[in-house]
Amino acid sequence: MGNVNRSNRKPIEKLILAWAAVAVLAVMLTGCWNRKELNELSIVLAVGIDSVGDQYELSLQVVDPSQMTRNKVSDRSPTRVYTEHASTLFEAFRKLTTKASRRMYFSHLQFVIFDEKTAKNGIKVPLDMLFRDHEIRPDFHLAIARKHSAKDIISFVTPSEVLPALDLSKSLKISEKLWAPTTAVNVLDIMQSLTETGIEPVLTGIELIGNPKKGMSLDNVKQPATYASYAYTGVGVFRGDRLVGWLNESDSKALTYISNKVVSTAAVVPCPELDGSFAVEVTHSHIKTIPLVKENKPGIRLEIFIEANLAEVQCQADIADEATFMEMQRAASEELKRVLLSGVHQAQHTYKSDIFGFGETFHRKFPELWREWKGEWAQMFSQLPVEIEMNYNLRRNGKITNPIENNPVIEE
Template sequence: MRLIRLFRMAAVVLVFALALSGCWNRRELNELSVVLAMGVDKVDDEYVVTLQSVDPTQMSRNRAANRSPVVTFTQRSETIFEALRKVTTKASRKMYVAHLRLLVFNEKAAREGINDIVDFFARDHEFRPDFYIAIAKDANAQELLELTTPTEILPAMELYKSLKVSQEAWAPTAAVNIIDFLQKITKTGVEPVLTGVTVIGDIKKGKTLGNVTRPKSFSEFKYVGIGVLKDDRLIGWLNESESKAYNYVTNNIKSTVGIVGCPDSDKKFNVEVILSRVNVLPSIRDGEPYAQVKMKTEANLAEVGCDVDLTKEEEFLKLQSAASEQLYDLLFDSITRVQRHYGADIFGFGEAFHRKHPRQWHQWKRDWDRYFKEMQVDISIDYKLRKIGKMINPLDKAEKE
């Protein structure tokens, strides 16, 4: 009897062991092609989908020097999902998209509306929601993803890292991932933005390996300003200064550089912004929306072309005042232009009203575009210059002394 029980227990353990021995939907690495970047171009009424995937043979130390580290596949179809499946007619491996770093689509797609595109990428379970989104400006996404790049072995990683670093160190770009985009496109009181990227130079030569074998590349990519969207449609572009102002107001500035005119001459000096904090204070005046943008900024002197004596406090304060005024003009002009020209609340003023004045917001939200265009926005800046570097006075003035 005891022996029978042992046999039964062993049989149960064996059955469970067989059930847990593997995954029913496993996929071997040698059957997959890892996709790092994807481009979607709207052509007529169809999508041209371009995939940039890693060539696994080029990821080893003994890789061949005459082969590209990535392979691009392009397929055209009425839907993105069908185009992805059609790629298997050109590739021996199934596309694996969980490691996607960048999604790019052309201006035609952006101006006609990208809800359908984003819906697919947000809905499909294989895509992780941490990749960045950008718009190919004056270029096609296919051309961009076929470009070879000099710094990183994988072009997609260079595009990904450049977007991230440029927002942190320069600021006229916006590193927007799909979660950020979905949050803004589904909220009331704030409109989404996306960074533009273009290709400059000889695009045909830029697709060859010769593009990375010389000090100056034949062709290269460049991030160019921020695109303003209304709902899911691109309606225009911010220039470099306006893009920087957008990042100031939305608290996306970690570090950037500002060029300021000298107080008493036509020369310039540079400041390195090391701290920027903005509070948007919404209120109601005479039944109309009113917002105050309160900013605290700290910066260091970088280049000084002015004829100044920095040992004198009054001259140092003149530079500080000039930098503050320049930043005020930048913010005021940019906010005003977005209000008058686009009428799209990319700064999130409506969202601020929604939080502080929810009852009043429900009366305004259906006509918020009009309220936003006419709303008064006041700006106050607490600007401090901190460090002046290793030298006190400019070199030419020090030589005279």
């Protein structure tokens, strides 16, 4: 009898296994369980966060789907800006559902912009929701609106791209590569600098130039000369998550150099012992930051390797003369050294903010000493001696050997 029961059990077990396999396949073959239909979504490209009273003013730049089709209506803006106020960003996001017929979709977010008041109050709280939401990918860039609200910046009709957020994002990346005073900071950079010791955050500033009111209408792009434009200006310095001040163009360039983010840039240098100046194009830059400990005190040595071309000459220099050319190379090297030391001095003495990550280099190389120093690093950083070892090579002078008014020889 027992044998009969065991034999009857086998078909039952097989049946259970078969149904389990069917169930697994049914789950695997149902497609995207959390799919979202495009005609039910509004694609958010940019977020503006302003502080108004004790609340946040949240502004979202979203794509107008009617303008993304072949039969688009030409007199409509390609984007819409929705605004709502609340004490938390999450509440403001949800309140926006009363103003829009589609669900806001954040997976293609390109840019987040804070106004200066929000940045001075602290960006950790507004960033919490953006870090936490699983739908938001951690690859968007951030900036601070200067002299205007974040809402104004994301409402501006940009001249080059149909979608303003893409224009802002592309311009920031190109500017960082070709013009060193700007720095493209994404959300992962901010997260790292907010959670690690020995490095403070920075964010590039952006402002509107011209007539901002007209710049927010389609008329801004209906003629060659726009009513208003935008520009990235200065780098905001933080202590912790609070904005404490701004670096000017020259000091911002020092930050970009020391952070090894310079791909190419330009510099103007006074001509040695002559009236006028010359311009160089930096084609390669690398700075090695070396932490030093002398008598149990920290120090930094910057080993700098630069290659540059002569781009423009506005003085009566005889470039064909080797001694003159070497003097110009020395002058370019000294000018860069001045820029770097000025930027370091500003961060040390005006803001006491280690935006260069010098503390992090000590953390990596001298972890035991760092445990002693990290509690008072802000004060130690302000007194940190910084040495510069420069290796500057001026390579090419272009097709002509002397300024045009000196009857130059044109090289074939």
